Structure formats: C-alpha cells, structure tokens
Amino acid sequence: MADAALSIGQLAQSAGIHVQTLRYYEAQGLLAPSGRTAGGQRRYGAQAAQRLHFIRHAREFGFSTEQIRELLDLAGESSRSCEEVDAIVRRQRELVRRRIDLLQQLEGELDRMLSECSGGRVTECRVLEALGDHGRCASAHGHAQADDDPPAR
Amino acid sequence: MADAALSIGQLAQSAGIHVQTLRYYEAQGLLAPSGRTAGGQRRYGAQAAQRLHFIRHAREFGFSTEQIRELLDLAGESSRSCEEVDAIVRRQRELVRRRIDLLQQLEGELDRMLSECSGGRVTECRVLEALGDHGRCASAHGHAQADDDPPAR
DNA sequence: GATAAACCCTACAATCACTGTAGGTTCAAG
DNA sequence: CTTGAACCTACAGTGATTGTAGGGTTTATC
Numbered sequence: 001m002a003d004a005a006l007s008i009g010q011l012a013q014s015a016g017i018h019v020q021t022l023r024y025y026e027a028q029g030l031l032a033p034s035g036r037t038a039g040g041q042r043r044y045g046a047q048a049a050q051r052l053h054f055i056r057h058a059r060e061f062g063f064s065t066e067q068i069r070e071l072l073d074l075a076g077e078s079s080r081s082c083e084e085v086d087a088i089v090r091r092q093r094e095l096v097r098r099r100i101d102l103l104q105q106l107e108g109e110l111d112r113m114l115s116e117c118s119g120g121r122v123t124e125c126r127v128l129e130a131l132g133d134h135g136r137c138a139s140a141h142g143h144a145q146a147d148d149d150p151p152a153r
Numbered sequence: 154m155a156d157a158a159l160s161i162g163q164l165a166q167s168a169g170i171h172v173q174t175l176r177y178y179e180a181q182g183l184l185a186p187s188g189r190t191a192g193g194q195r196r197y198g199a200q201a202a203q204r205l206h207f208i209r210h211a212r213e214f215g216f217s218t219e220q221i222r223e224l225l226d227l228a229g230e231s232s233r234s235c236e237e238v239d240a241i242v243r244r245q246r247e248l249v250r251r252r253i254d255l256l257q258q259l260e261g262e263l264d265r266m267l268s269e270c271s272g273g274r275v276t277e278c279r280v281l282e283a284l285g286d287h288g289r290c291a292s293a294h295g296h297a298q299a300d301d302d303p304p305a306r
Numbered sequence: 307g308a309t310a311a312a313c314c315c316t317a318c319a320a321t322c323a324c325t326g327t328a329g330g331t332t333c334a335a336g
Numbered sequence: 337c338t339t340g341a342a343c344c345t346a347c348a349g350t351g352a353t354t355g356t357a358g359g360g361t362t363t364a365t366c
Contacts, residue, residue, distance in 0.1 A: 007333090009342060019343085020325060028323090039332045041343055061259050065323070086267065093263040096256050103253045106214050110246040114239065128228045128238060131211050160362090162313065172314085173354060181352090192361045194314055218352070 005034065005043040015052055022052070028065050030055055030072065063092060158187065158196040168205055175205075181218050183208055183225070215245060 012019045022042075025031040031052055034045035044052075051072070058068045067088060074085050113130045165172045175195075178184040184205055187198035197205075204225070211221045220241055227238050 007342075008344095018325070021323085023345095024324060037332080037343095039343085040345095041332065059323090061263065089263055089266055093260060093267065096260045096263065100253060100256045100260065103249055103256070107246060107249045107253065110214065110242055110249065113242055114246065128207075128224065131207055131214070131224070160313075161315095171354070174352085176316095177353060190314095190361080192314085193316095194361065212352090 005045055006049065008033070008042045008044070011044045011049060011052065014049070015056055017056065025052070025055060025065075028069070030065060030069060061092065062096060063088075067092075158198055159202065161186070161195045161197070164197045164202060164205065167202070168209055170209065178205075178208060178218075181222070183218060183222060215249060216241075220245070 006014070008019045008022050012022055022031065026033070026042075031048060033042035034048050035043050037043060054072070055068055058071065059065075063071070070088060071085060109130070116130070159167070161172045161175050165175055175184065179186070179195075184201060186195035187201050188196050190196060207225070208221055211224065212218075216224070223241060224238060
C-alpha cells in the first residue's frame with residue numbers, strides 16, 4: 001500500500017510548491033501524510049499525491065482552503081447530492097467573472113493613461129493626474145465593497 | 154487653509170473605507186492628517202482628502218501601498234522625468250494582463266465543469282473529477298510561481 | 307454646567323495563505 | 337561511522353486591512 005512513499009521534499013518538488021506549504025496544508029486539515037518513518041519524518045503515498053493535486057488545482061481556481069476542505073469532505077461522502085459541489089463551483093465562477101470585468105476596466109484605464117503620457121516631466125504627466133481624478137474614468141467603478149476575492153496566485 | 158476640516162470618521166465615510174484603514178495609511182506614510190485637535194483627534198483638510206482619493210484609486214488599480222508611496226514621492230518632486238511613473242504603470246498593466254488571461258482560462262474550466270455536471274450524486278459528478286485531473290484542462294496552466302498579485306478588492 | 311451618546315484615541319491581535327527562521331534530529335550515501 | 341542534505345517543531349513575518357480592549361474627547365441636549 002505504501003509502496004512508492006515520497007518524502008515531503010520530493011512531493012513538494014513534484015508539485016512545484018514549498019515543503020512549508022505541505023506542512024501548512026496538514027495543519028489546516030487538507031492533507032495528511034500516509035504515515036511517518038520511525039524517526040518521525042512524513043511519508044506520502046500515491047493517494048496523498050493525488051489529493052495534493054486536487055488541492056493545488058482548486059487553489060489555482062481561486063478556491064479558499066476552507067472551500068477546498070468543503071469539497072474534499074463532500075467528495076468523501078460520495079452518496080451526497082452533487083448540487084452542493086455545483087453550488088460552490090457556480091459561486092466561484094461568479095466571482096471569477098466579476099474579477100475579470102473589473103480587471104478589464106482597469107486595463108483599459110491603464111492603457112489610456114499610457115497613451116496620454118509621452119515621456120515629458122512629471123508636472124505635465126497625465127498618468128498621475130488620471131490616477132488622482134476618478135471623474136475622468138471611462139467607467140465609473142464606484143466603491144462597491146461587499147465582495148471579497150481570494151488572490152489567484 | 155484648514156477650513157473644512159474633517160474628522161477621521163467623516164473622511165472614512167466619504168471615501169467608503171474604514172477609519173482603521175486611514176490610520177493604517179498614516180502608519181505606512183501614505184497619508185498624514187493636516188493636524189490634530191487639542192484633544193489629539195485627527196483632522197483632515199481638502200488636500201488630504203484629495204490625496205486619499207489618489208491612494209484609493211491607485212489601490213483599486215492594484216498598486217501596492219509601496220508602489221503608491223513611490224508614485225506620491227515622484228509626484229512630489231514634480232521636475233523629475235515622467236518615465237519612472239510610466240514604468241510603474243506599464244509594469245502594473247502587464248500584471249493585470251496576466252491576471253486576466255489566467256482568470257479567463259479558469260472561467261472556461263469552471264464553465265466546462267458545470268456543463269458536465271447534471272445534478273446527480275457525487276460519485277458520478279464530473280466537477281470533482283475535473284478539479285482532480287489537471288490533464289483534462291483545456292489549457293495546461295503549468296505551475297508558474299514567480300508572480301505576486303495584490304488583491305483587487 | 308452636567309450628562310450621555312457618539313465619536314475618537316492607542317496598542318495590539320486576528321485574518322489568509324503562505325514564507326522564513328532558529329535550533330535541533332534523521333536519513334542515505336560513501 | 338561520518339558527513340551533509342533533508343527533515344523536524346515551533347514560532348515570527350508578510351500585506352492590507354479588520355477587529356478588539358480599554359480608555360479619552362466632542363457635541364448635543366437638558
């Protein structure tokens with residue numbers, strides 16, 4: 001069962017993450033090692049590697065560790081309805097959609113700023129002016145505030 | 154000069170942010186109050202309000218407080234070349250562009266997941282499968298990791 | 307001029323998802 | 337059996353806020 005057991009460093013390298021992150025996931029209840037050596041070092045089996053794969057993928061999708069724990073729990077009791085999983089993903093897609101919209105507005109603004117600046121002195125630089133003047137924005141992205149968004153690093 | 158002096162609460166409300174955030178900006182060297190009352194309470198003049206406007210706008214654009222401090226300093230010595238400001242904005246646009254690309258890939262994936270799920274039980278739910286299986290991704294967004302991105306809340 | 311409510315003060319802890327560090331232990335190769 | 341790389345725990349730091357504790361100040365009303 002624990003045939004090709006990986007050390008924490010090997011698993012981390014294969015996943016492109018730091019060992020600390022793995023220990024962090026363990027502390028968060030996302031990923032436990034399959035076992036430990038006599039000396040206390042973590043060993044990860046193929047199942048753990050797969051679980052990590054899921055976790056990393058979900059993180060890239062912007063899911064929080066909390067949400068991932070939800071998803072993993074849901075997947076564990078495999079007789080439950082798919083609707084809960086669906087709802088989480090659907091909510092996530094909404095967030096992604098909104099973030100894209102916002103970023104595209106910002107990109108447009110930044111482009112406009114750059115096109116108006118032509119390498120003069122700061123006094124006549126439109127960029128700083130544009131940043132200071134909300135009114136000139138192409139889109140009035142008013143300060144909405146009920147909306148958190150997990151970083152998509 | 155300090156005619157229409159605002160309290161921290163009034164300024165915060167007018168900007169749609171919390172008073173703690175203003176105190177945080179002060180600690181970070183971004184925004185000092187124009188003065189204090191005899192009792193030690195902060196008072197902000199019109200100039201401070203404008204500076205805050207700039208700060209909030211730049212934050213919405215994804216600039217870090219560090220970058221904003223740079224921009225403000227640059228704007229202060231108004232005889233310097235515009236190129237430094239330009240470079241900061243250009244770098245920022247690159248980051249925004251990359252984030253949009255990633256998010257659009259993610260959106261596509263999430264859509265695909267949802268279309269494959271049709272409200273069954275978790276055992277036959279494609280969503281969890283898709284999240285676990287990187288290989289089935291439309292785009293192989295490999296684990297690039299040299300890239301930070303400030304949250305765009 | 308007293309009182310009370312609303313506001314403000316400092317200082318510090320918590321959040322999230324990690325990353326870094328200190329000081330010590332274990333493993334695998336030679 | 338020694339060496340050095342990798343591992344261990346425990347804890348502090350990151351960035352941009354937000355929350356809390358325990359007080360002081362301002363303002364309006366009586």
